[in-house]
Each structure stands twice: as C-alpha cells, then as structure tokens.
Amino acid sequence: xxxxxxxxxxxxxxxxxxxxxxxxxLMIRRNIIFILMSLxxxxxxxxxxxxxxxxxWGQPDGQVVFMLILTVAAAEVAVGLGLVLQVQKRFxxxxxxxxxxxxx
Amino acid sequence: MLExxxxxxxxxxxxxxxxxxMTRANAIHALIYLIxxxxxxxxxxxxxxxxxxxxxxxxxxxxxxxxxxxxVIMMLNLGEKGDKQERQWLKPGIWAxxxxxxVILLVxxxxxxxxxxxxxxVSAVSAKEVGLSLFGPYVLAVExxxxxxxxxxxxxxxxxxxxxxxxxxxxxxxx
Amino acid sequence: MSDTIxxxxxxxxxxxxxxxxxxxxxxxxHIGVLGVxxxxxxxxxxxxxxxxxMQNQQEIQASLWTWMEVAGFAPGIxxxxxxxxxxxxxxxxxxxxxxxxFSTEFMEKDPSYARYFAYLNMFVAAMLxxxxxxxxxxxxxxxxxxxxCSYLLVGFWYQHNANGHxxxxxxxxxxxxxTAMALGLLLLFTELGxxxxxxxxxxxxxxxxxxxSIPLVACLLIVxxxxxxxxQLPLHTWLPDxxxxxTPVSALIHAATMVTAGVYLIARxxxxxxxxxxxxxxxxxxxxxxxxxxAFTALMxxxxxxxxxxxxxSQIGYMxxxxxxxxxxxxxxxxxxxxxxxxxxxxxxxxxxxCLHHEHNIFKMGGLRxxxxxxxxxxxxxxxxxxxxxxxxxxxxxxxxxxxAYQLPDLGPSLWMAGLLGALLTAIYSFRLVFVVFFxxxxxxxxxxxxxxxxxxxxxxxxxxxxxxxxxxxxxEVFPASDGSHPxxxxxxxxxxxxxxxxxxxxxVFFNRRLNVDGLANSTVGKSLGNFWxxxxxxxxxxxxxxxxxxxGLANLLKSEPVDGIYGLIVxxxxxxxxxxxxxxxxxxxxxxxxxxxxxxxxxxLAANLSTGVLQ
Numbered sequence: 001x002x003x004x005x006x007x008x009x010x011x012x013x014x015x016x017x018x019x020x021x022x023x024x025x026l027m028i029r030r031n032i033i034f035i036l037m038s039l040x041x042x043x044x045x046x047x048x049x050x051x052x053x054x055x056x057w058g059q060p061d062g063q064v065v066f067m068l069i070l071t072v073a074a075a076e077v078a079v080g081l082g083l084v085l086q087v088q089k090r091f092x093x094x095x096x097x098x099x100x101x102x103x104x
Numbered sequence: 105m106l107e108x109x110x111x112x113x114x115x116x117x118x119x120x121x122x123x124x125x126m127t128r129a130n131a132i133h134a135l136i137y138l139i140x141x142x143x144x145x146x147x148x149x150x151x152x153x154x155x156x157x158x159x160x161x162x163x164x165x166x167x168x169x170x171x172x173x174x175x176v177i178m179m180l181n182l183g184e185k186g187d188k189q190e191r192q193w194l195k196p197g198i199w200a201x202x203x204x205x206x207v208i209l210l211v212x213x214x215x216x217x218x219x220x221x222x223x224x225x226v227s228a229v230s231a232k233e234v235g236l237s238l239f240g241p242y243v244l245a246v247e248x249x250x251x252x253x254x255x256x257x258x259x260x261x262x263x264x265x266x267x268x269x270x271x272x273x274x275x276x277x278x279x
Numbered sequence: 280m281s282d283t284i285x286x287x288x289x290x291x292x293x294x295x296x297x298x299x300x301x302x303x304x305x306x307x308x309h310i311g312v313l314g315v316x317x318x319x320x321x322x323x324x325x326x327x328x329x330x331x332x333m334q335n336q337q338e339i340q341a342s343l344w345t346w347m348e349v350a351g352f353a354p355g356i357x358x359x360x361x362x363x364x365x366x367x368x369x370x371x372x373x374x375x376x377x378x379x380x381f382s383t384e385f386m387e388k389d390p391s392y393a394r395y396f397a398y399l400n401m402f403v404a405a406m407l408x409x410x411x412x413x414x415x416x417x418x419x420x421x422x423x424x425x426x427x428c429s430y431l432l433v434g435f436w437y438q439h440n441a442n443g444h445x446x447x448x449x450x451x452x453x454x455x456x457x458t459a460m461a462l463g464l465l466l467l468f469t470e471l472g473x474x475x476x477x478x479x480x481x482x483x484x485x486x487x488x489x490x491x492s493i494p495l496v497a498c499l500l501i502v503x504x505x506x507x508x509x510x511q512l513p514l515h516t517w518l519p520d521x522x523x524x525x526t527p528v529s530a531l532i533h534a535a536t537m538v539t540a541g542v543y544l545i546a547r548x549x550x551x552x553x554x555x556x557x558x559x560x561x562x563x564x565x566x567x568x569x570x571x572x573x574a575f576t577a578l579m580x581x582x583x584x585x586x587x588x589x590x591x592x593s594q595i596g597y598m599x600x601x602x603x604x605x606x607x608x609x610x611x612x613x614x615x616x617x618x619x620x621x622x623x624x625x626x627x628x629x630x631x632x633x634c635l636h637h638e639h640n641i642f643k644m645g646g647l648r649x650x651x652x653x654x655x656x657x658x659x660x661x662x663x664x665x666x667x668x669x670x671x672x673x674x675x676x677x678x679x680x681x682x683x684a685y686q687l688p689d690l691g692p693s694l695w696m697a698g699l700l701g702a703l704l705t706a707i708y709s710f711r712l713v714f715v716v717f718f719x720x721x722x723x724x725x726x727x728x729x730x731x732x733x734x735x736x737x738x739x740x741x742x743x744x745x746x747x748x749x750x751x752x753x754x755x756e757v758f759p760a761s762d763g764s765h766p767x768x769x770x771x772x773x774x775x776x777x778x779x780x781x782x783x784x785x786x787x788v789f790f791n792r793r794l795n796v797d798g799l800a801n802s803t804v805g806k807s808l809g810n811f812w813x814x815x816x817x818x819x820x821x822x823x824x825x826x827x828x829x830x831x832g833l834a835n836l837l838k839s840e841p842v843d844g845i846y847g848l849i850v851x852x853x854x855x856x857x858x859x860x861x862x863x864x865x866x867x868x869x870x871x872x873x874x875x876x877x878x879x880x881x882x883x884x885l886a887a888n889l890s891t892g893v894l895q
Binding site for chain 1: 135170176194262
C-alpha cells in the first residue's frame, strides 16, 4: 500500500520492545524449549527492524536480509531441537541448569 | 488514517502476545501465543509495504518453524508434570535481575533510535523487486544460506537419529 | 740424576693408581710389597740424589713441561732441588718408608688394605711434589693433594660417622687457610708477575723495601695457609680429631710430613718474609702461643694419641717460633728431628694400640715395660728426645731455637722464657705418658707382641732419634747466615736444665707419687682449670658456638627454600585469581546469557557514545 507514512522510530520502538521482552524471557526460563522460543522472538524483532529500515528507503535489501534471518532461524531451530532431544535423553530433564559440566 | 491505527493495533497485539508467550507454564500455550505474535508482525509487514516479507513470515516462520516446535514438544511428551515443574521454576522473584538488565538495554536502544526519523512506506516493495535483488547482487548470499540450511539439515538429522532409534523402545518410561 | 728427578714422585703415584685400579684383585702380600717398595725405591733414589748433592753442591732445576700458558702466565711442571728440598725429601721418603713397613703389620687384618696403601702412596707423591715444586702453583697443587689424602686417610674407616666427621673437619679447617693462601698467591702474582719461587723472591727484593705493606699482606696470607695446614692457633682444632684415622697415618701425616708443610712453605719463601718483619713477629707469636696452649692441654689428656697430637701442635709451634725469629736452619733442623721422634712415638703408640686390642686411654694401660720391651725403649727414647733431654736429637734442635730466640731484640727474652715454660711442660706431659703407660700396675694385658715389621721401623727410628742431632743439614746455602753471636752462658745452662726439672716433676708426681697434686687438682680452681685445659682452652666450644651453630641455623632456615617462595608466591597468586575467576564459570546457561546481555549493553553504550556522544 502506498503512502502510509508510519514514523520509522515507532516501528523501531516496537522492535526494541519485542527484543527486550524476548531477552527477558531468555534470561529467566529454565526449560530449554522456552529458551529457544525466546530466541525466535528476538530474531523476529531484529527481522522487523530490518524490514522496516528497508521499507524506509524503498529498497528490497531489507527483505533480502529478512530472508537470510529466516534461513538462520530455521537452521538454528532444527539443530536446536535436535539438541533438545539429546538433552532430554541424557539428563532425563529439560532443565538447563543441570547441564553445568562446563563448570569451573 | 485508519491504516496507521491498524499498525498500532497490530503492534499492541504483538507485544501482548509475546509477553503472554514468555510467561506461560504450558509449552503449547506459549507456542500458540507466539504464533499470534508472529501473525501480528506479519500484519505490520503488510502495512509497511513489504508483502513478500509478510508472506514469508507466515509461511515459514509461523508455518514451519513453530510447527516444528510443536512436533518436538509433542514428541517429548512432558505432560502435567512438566507444567507443574515450569510453574515451580517461574517464581516472581527471579524476574528482578534480568528485568533490570533488559530495562537498561531498552533504554539504550530507545536513546539510539530516538533521533532516527523519516516516514516509512513511501511505496511498497514488491516481490518481483526482491526476487531480482536476490538473483542479482545477493546471489552469493543465497548460495551461502543454502549451505547453511544443508548444515542444519545434516546436523539435526544426526542429533535426532539416536533418540528415535533407542527411545521408541523405551517409549512410555518416565522422563 | 738431574734428569730423572721426576721419578721420585712418579713411582709412588703410579703405585697408588695401580692399587686403586687393581688393588682388589691382588693378594695381600703383593699389595704390601707394591705399596712399600714404591716408597722404598723413592727413598733409594733420594739417597742417590743426596750423595750427588753432597759431592757437588749443585742445585738442580728440572723442567718437565709447561702446565698452562695464558696471558703471560706460564707456570711449568718443574722441580727445584737444593739443600732444603733434600732435607724434606729425605724425611718424607725415609720416614715414609719406615711407616709403610709398619703399616703392613698394623693394617694386616683390615679389609680395605689396598685402599689404604693407595691413599698412603698418593699422599707421599703429593707431598714430594709439594717440596720439590719450583713455583708456588705447583706447590699449591701438592698442598691440596696432601689435604685430600689427609681427608681420605683420616676418614679411612668411614663406616663410623665420627671418623667422617673428623675428616670433614680436617679438610674444612685447612681449607680456610688454603683459601687465604690462594689469595696470597694471587696477590703475589698480580704484583710480581711470576710465581716461580726463585724469580719471585728476586723480583720482590727489587720491587719492595723492607716494611712495605704489600709484602706484609702477602706474607700474612701465606701464614694463614701455613697456620691451617700446620695446625697452629687458630686453625688447630682439626688435628686432635684427626687422630680418628689409623695410627701410621697419624704418624706420617700428622707428625712427620703434612703438618710440616706450613713450616716448609715459610722457610721456602723466607726471602719474602725478610721484607716484612712484622709478619715474622706474627709467626713467632703464633708459634709460641700455640706451643703453650697445646702443652697445657696435653697435660690433661687421657687418650694416648691425643696427647701426641697436642704435642705435635706444640712442637710445630716451636718451629714457627724459630722461623719467626729468623732461625731458619734451626727451624728446619727441628722439623727433621721432630719427624724422627714424633713418628717414633706415634708408631710406638700404634704398637700399643695394636697389641692392647685398641685401647686408647692411658689410665687403662700400665706395666707395659716388661710386656712390650721394644715399644718401651722406643717410647723412652722418643720421649727423651721430645723433652729435649741432653744429647738427644731433640735437645740440639730445640736448644738452637731457644738460644736464637733469646737473641732477638726487644721480644727475645720474653719469647725465650715462654719457650722455657713450654719445654718444662713438654717434659712433664711426655714423661707423664711414659710413667703411666709403662710403669705401675698393668690394667690391660697385651694379647700379642710386635712382629718384625713393627719392631724394625721402631728400632731404626730410635737410632735416628738418638743420633739425629749430629746431622748437619745442608741448608747453609739456602738461608741467610746468622750472625754467629752467642748469648751468655747462663742462658744455655738454664735451657739445658729446665727439661730435667720437668722430668723430675713428672717422676715425683706420676711414678713415685711422692709429690701429691691431688689436693691441687681436686680444688675448685684446679678442677675448672683442668677442665678448661682438657677441652683445649675452650676453642672448639668457641668455634662451635661462633660458626657452626649459626651456620646450621642458617641452613635450617634456608632448608625450606625461602627464595623459591617468591616463585611460590607467583603460583599462589595465580591460583587465587584462578579460583576467583573460575567462580564466574558456573556452567549454567542462564548465567552465561545474563553476562552476554551485560556485555551487549556495554557494547551498545559504546556504539551509542560514538554515534551520538551521549556519554560526554
């Protein structure tokens, strides 16, 4: 749609808020599934910022980067969920605090 | 204009949905809220003139990645015990420290973006333009992302294999 | 003969090496023959040399090869032979041969027979090098060689810790003197540019006047070395303890030869000492002080060898006195006669110890006059010579020393009187020994008598001790002539009669028991004085508290290696920091996430600062 004139810093504000919420969730949750979910939220926020910036200048570069972010998110989720399965098998729990053998 | 109101509504929905997603104890509930959040962000994409990005957001992000999450959660079969455990872990006291850090970061981000100005969406960027850009200047990026996906594929296949082979024998044992 | 003079030290040296390498495989008799014959051959060669020298009076200089050549310093392995050398060599090889013969019977039952003769031969070779050396560096080589052999021989029965301790004490105490002597040699070389003795004395006379400070310092340093090796005050403490070695070793090393090396050194470098009269006075004072101290101590000792050890210290004090007053020939003469009678006394005591199954305490012996006649006569003659009774060899030499001491201006009469006191005490303690051991009741019975290998050396030495006074030693060319004046006759009469008075006192106290000194001895003053003298005037105690204990304390302090503690501190610091920092590695993911966020905040602050200047 043409000529909507949404101010850029409002969108960036939304993006920052989403990022902060995602980060909060990341630091608080102990279950690894939720940690991965928080990562997705953060990635989404960054993607929003990129697309908004691209739309500001009317260039496709923002959406191209969005696609790359999407790729990264997809690969990361795939591998991450595989790790979740392994964690469940080895520690018999999804508590991330149990995986502290890198201690010291 | 009305569309600007839409933007604010979509933004609010996204924020609330994300907050709900972060605070649920049941994993499936959290995922549903997350999907809602992603859909709201897709609406925002539409509104700022990036239809291709919006489509990708819905199809891949909400449609594939979140579904993958759901599959894994169902496979893990956490049940009631998992919910109780989550509630136990999610006490109010632990929000304090991370909240401080997040607030500080938020303030910094706001300060940084405060002097950015300019309206968005003078004109929409169509899928065709994105496509031409991808196969033009960004073709290398496409190749590399293909390799990345391959790596992810192989990695997840390897990591998930053992689980499937052995665990289906022990299916039904407590977790 | 002048081109084969090097055979004399070489033969004992080769014999020693052969015994060290093959000694365990040879039979006992062969070892004895090899050990004794090597010194015997050296003695014969010395005799030939002596005869030649008597005929043509020609000094021999035999240069073998240059030892080293560095920056103009080129000492050689070269031997110098004159009258003084002849006297020393005769004593070493002659008395040495007799002692080797004695040892074949004394050490017969010892399992380390070959090792003993190897060390003893090596000692003779080193001592010969010392006296035949042309330059001071070669002399120092011989000096160190005899020091090492003394250590090896004193600690011969190393299985007992006390012997090793005594050997170490001997080596360390003499080492102190040796270090001072090395400093003296360095000083002489720096000043004069050469260490060849003859050249050095000539250069010294040209460079310095009488009374200059540098020759004084050099001479005093040399005196330190001599004091250490000859067991004078203050470095005498090793000699009584060195009696832990086999008795023939005590006879050879600590009576006849090694302890006279200091006397020889001073006599050899007399040209240097003439330039420093203060040094000569110091030598005389050291000599007389040591002599008196040792004489008082010998009076109280009960171990037969320790009496003889202190007696040796005392007699060498007399030699030092002679050198200090300028009576060079008298000093060397006394050296020779002392070698005869002291070796005789030591061998005699060796015979007693051997036949009384290793009894050392004289008060446990007695009545041996009838049981061991050869030993008895040896002791009588030896003690008579030691006490300088008239017409014995000791009489002639000691008399000469005392008379020439009297003639020294200023100090002479006091030195002479002190010397007389020493002679009195010498007579008392030597005859105390004789009367207690050989007369009276027999507390221990000898289980064997001396064989011919012990009796023959004793007899030969008896003969020499008696007639040795009539030898004219050929040192007239070596030393400056004395001025030929004689003191008044009453001086001579007093000198002659004092030893006789001593003999009388000893007779009355220890033989007849007419003169009862028990009251005196048991009084508080007498007891404390007696104990003081018995302990050697407390010098051992002094050294123990002054040097040994602080050293041990320091060593114990450093045992835990405090300097290493600095490195240990670095390690400890590292470990502490590691401990603190590794607390940050909790292993928990949420902690890492939080720290990443904190880092992110800092980065963004910096980036914001760069772009917007917020923090300024």
